[in-house]
Amino acid sequence: MSKIPADLLYTKEHEWVRQEDGVVRVGITDYAQEELHEIVMVELPSVGTAVKTNEVFGTVDSVKATSELFSPVSGEIVEMNEKLEEAPELVNNDPYGDGWMVTIKLADPNEVKNLMNAEAYKGFLEGLTK
DSSP, X not given: OOOOOTTOEEXXXXXXXXXXXXXXXXXXXXXXXXXXXXEEEEEOOOTTOEEOTTSXXXXXXXXXXXXXXXXXXXXXXXXXXXXXXXXXXXXXXXXXXXXXXXXXXXXXXXXXXXXXXXXXXXXXXXXXXX
């Protein structure tokens, strides 16, 4: 079973969100990285890029496929994980830590209320595997 930290929020597209004082840190879940297998490249937007909820903000290439990354919230990219350019495998090794993708300054802090908590995400995953 995939790791699902209780202190994060989740999307149906398998992104996770950690709230940090008006910004959110975003990555892909343990389930997503397991499905992708070996990640070989991560393409992320530059700092200052505006993103909108549920719109594509980047891609992840694996030995299996290319997958789009969907923004869980609207706002502005204020930080991107530059380590992933040289070491995309960090997403596989530590999806909730060093494998984070971007930090987004929230346009509307209430948007996070639309995300799933850990229990809801666990139930969502269980529905996918049936």
